Amino acid sequence: MGIVLGDNQYGKAETRLVRVSRTGDTHELVDLNVSVALAGDLDATHLSGDNAGVLPTDSQKNTVYAFARQGIGAIEEFGLRLARHFVDSQPAIHRARVSIESYGWRRLGEHSFARAGDEARTATVTYDGSWAWVVSGLTGLVLLNSTASEFWGYVKDPYTTLPETRDRILATAVTARWRHHGTRSVWDESYADTRAELVAAFTGTHSYSLQQTLYAMGRAVLDARPEVVEVRLSLPNRHHLLVDLGPFDLDNPNEVFVAADRPYGLIEGTVLRDDAAPAGLAWW
Amino acid sequence: MGIVLGDNQYGKAETRLVRVSRTGDTHELVDLNVSVALAGDLDATHLSGDNAGVLPTDSQKNTVYAFARQGIGAIEEFGLRLARHFVDSQPAIHRARVSIESYGWRRLGEHSFARAGDEARTATVTYDGSWAWVVSGLTGLVLLNSTASEFWGYVKDPYTTLPETRDRILATAVTARWRHHGTRSVWDESYADTRAELVAAFTGTHSYSLQQTLYAMGRAVLDARPEVVEVRLSLPNRHHLLVDLGPFDLDNPNEVFVAADRPYGLIEGTVLRDDAAPAGLAWW
């Protein structure tokens, strides 16, 4: 019996990069948070502190900035360029994962912008020296239906006190990630349309459970976007509790709600094509 | 010599309220965070724990929900109703301050909405039994100019290493509050136009310092809105540092930046009419 080193990885997390592109007087703005993770033949640094195979995380950060000089393109493309660079240039590195969050800005003028909230477009690219996987996504998209949501017919066990309802608020902060079947796509169009499908499925589903809405959202993406083979959704149920105004001789016909913080339901699920290729390292 | 009780106040903070209004099939959504602070003849509870003059903070929360049943209106109006209620109905309470944050939602359908980022519209109403003061505001409005910002001609002391620049990114997260000269206004129109003036002044000012931009923003509001008599601005300077790509044989003509977290400059200032009435308890 012995003690051994198992899976391991390292890298620079949360390199904050803003890239301005100037074409005449009109500027473009890209605002990213880039995290790199590398794995490979790294036993020596763990076992003896021999760093001969270690590319410093500081160098990874420099690489992100230097590569940005050439332009970013779609974040999926930027991730592919970076991931391939690290594995192809470093003998000891056999896998790279580059995760990018992109924050939106609304144009206010030729060189003026307003941050468009906390929603972020995301991409995670993994590369193992011969194959690459691309997962696109978004996070922080907060959606709410003020009706067209019911919840009833559920299990009543000895700990159940929740009343059934035929009309409630349904709200969530969507985190979605979707796997592409290849590494080439019309990334920006694919993203915009996938996001639109998620929103349309949320708003358009008369919901009997958040699970039903989750499945409808995943299915809508797969129906609309042939390049997407798998969708993973994480949907916190942002409970809005009807206030009992009875003690004040007031009714409350689904109008006054407490927006609760904790606890919250958390609904997570995957919708995929039954002939999807194996995920490989896509979700590493 | 003795020890005495000085200024004091108490109240319920951060009551989270969502109000749905249904007119036919089209719903309206209001999403608020309401904080109440009360002051008055409260020596007894401090000195001996005699609570005969204390309206529980739980009752204050209930009041917020009950008053919401009748509808909200502009948040300034809702604050006025609540502040007047607490002082006028409670003998021991001589002052009330109601602070409200309102979160924006974009309409997606008749009963569907998407949260519009972290920016909040704010209002603080103070009432002392005979007079009321209204301060409107906003927070979390993140603005950026990718050029038209310079910084030079400043003091060089022995600790100065910052190079002068004729072209930099200027970015900030605006917190603004503005005092009205009365308690009646076209609140929603006033808010929308004041916000537009702040944005236009930020984007339209060729800036030699964030202080200059701050003053231009305050002045623009006062020029445009006669009902506003004083503007207070707090502008963190969200530094974007040009990356030195020289070690990689790359130039960087103001294109690749680090978005820095800390430290940050913090510029705060007031712009007001020289004939503004005294502020009284407006900023209490």
Place this chain on the structure above:
Amino acid sequence: MGIVLGDNQYGKAETRLVRVSRTGDTHELVDLNVSVALAGDLDATHLSGDNAGVLPTDSQKNTVYAFARQGIGAIEEFGLRLARHFVDSQPAIHRARVSIESYGWRRLGEHSFARAGDEARTATVTYDGSWAWVVSGLTGLVLLNSTASEFWGYVKDPYTTLPETRDRILATAVTARWRHHGTRSVWDESYADTRAELVAAFTGTHSYSLQQTLYAMGRAVLDARPEVVEVRLSLPNRHHLLVDLGPFDLDNPNEVFVAADRPYGLIEGTVLRDDAAPAGLAWW
């Protein structure tokens, strides 16, 4: 009628500084967050962008690091050194405020430490060229009594539903600031003893309201520490709500509680000597 510049200030916020002192093999560690605010004759930069009187916030940051080279001492002393430097060396600067948070670390070995939670010791020093004021404090000290707290005998208005209780949990996250009557003290001893008095008063008070506990805390400090003339306390009431286990045929004799996030009561008050010198700019 005209539009004028009112109160204003600027400075570098949240400069993060760690200072290691080495005496033989035993190291000392100081971990600070330093914020500077300066005010004075700054009209030119606001009105025209003329920065001739502006010491860059970057230089302020450099000053913090350079002054740290000589050693820190008590944070009150470090604040005094910095505040005096900015006003005395800069003709345009007439006031300086230096606010410092100090984070605790527990010693684990000669050069090893563990961060001691989120509680911070604070100091705010203000200087106007001839006079200085020192306010010490702490934040993030979370205290809880699991009994010896009652709440009854309060106002019952039409919106009151809260049941009276003779036994509840009382919990708060203490933010306290206390003004010294001068600028010389045994700062570290004064801090340690003041903190101990606050804790002892919280735990030792059989409480009928959080206001009563607040006053007891302030009074205990003033009784024990002659150099302190005024104490300001901000005490959020971290509600712990008794869970109704009746539906599950269980009693709940004050044993199972929900720790609630929002809303929360917020109790704020001042306790001071009736012969305290005027506060001047202490709370600026």
Place this chain on the structure above:
Amino acid sequence: MGIVLGDNQYGKAETRLVRVSRTGDTHELVDLNVSVALAGDLDATHLSGDNAGVLPTDSQKNTVYAFARQGIGAIEEFGLRLARHFVDSQPAIHRARVSIESYGWRRLGEHSFARAGDEARTATVTYDGSWAWVVSGLTGLVLLNSTASEFWGYVKDPYTTLPETRDRILATAVTARWRHHGTRSVWDESYADTRAELVAAFTGTHSYSLQQTLYAMGRAVLDARPEVVEVRLSLPNRHHLLVDLGPFDLDNPNEVFVAADRPYGLIEGTVLRDDAAPAGLAWW
């Protein structure tokens, strides 16, 4: 080709529970954050909104509170009781995962306590109807060595600018999770000793890389605790950057540092016994 539902789970997250135990006048306090995730035969609710197999997340929350009435014990035991309950009592549920964070409080008196920082003890229990897995852990343990850390001999690629160092600060916020080989243990003793081993390995390792320290920490636990078969560590490198005081004619012999926020290195790895039983659902 079709579209199918893949892996899915749901549950109540972040149920905040405080449990007071009274034995005579001396109280004990337990402060938990409990998250439940259930999986099983949940196709119907996803595909058609038929909730006949769905135990509401609200009922899960109630269960946590009701079970707490009987006492908590070690959090691993509490997790086992809850996980077994959900699977054994619900026909549609085939797997449960209960994740618990426990926050520390220091005793100040018979019924008085102070929160002991942000560090949390954690446990995750998974149960599939016949087998259970227990993973203990901690998060938020911030450790720092002010010397005895070097970093040199690493790869120098064209993007490397980092200077080698023989003396630096090494600091991290430890997140550790360790898998037990069974479901019975002296949980509290096991936790206390494992935590002590992690701390001792961090402080006692003269480090040439954070990876080396990580491996030493994992190995120390496995050497000391036979009941632990696998340790997973996530160690952000909290960089402390030496300030260049040269422009101010000052040296800086490893005394004045910037505590940087982002980016940060992130070092993650696993240390395990080579004869450890397969992990099964332990890390689900």
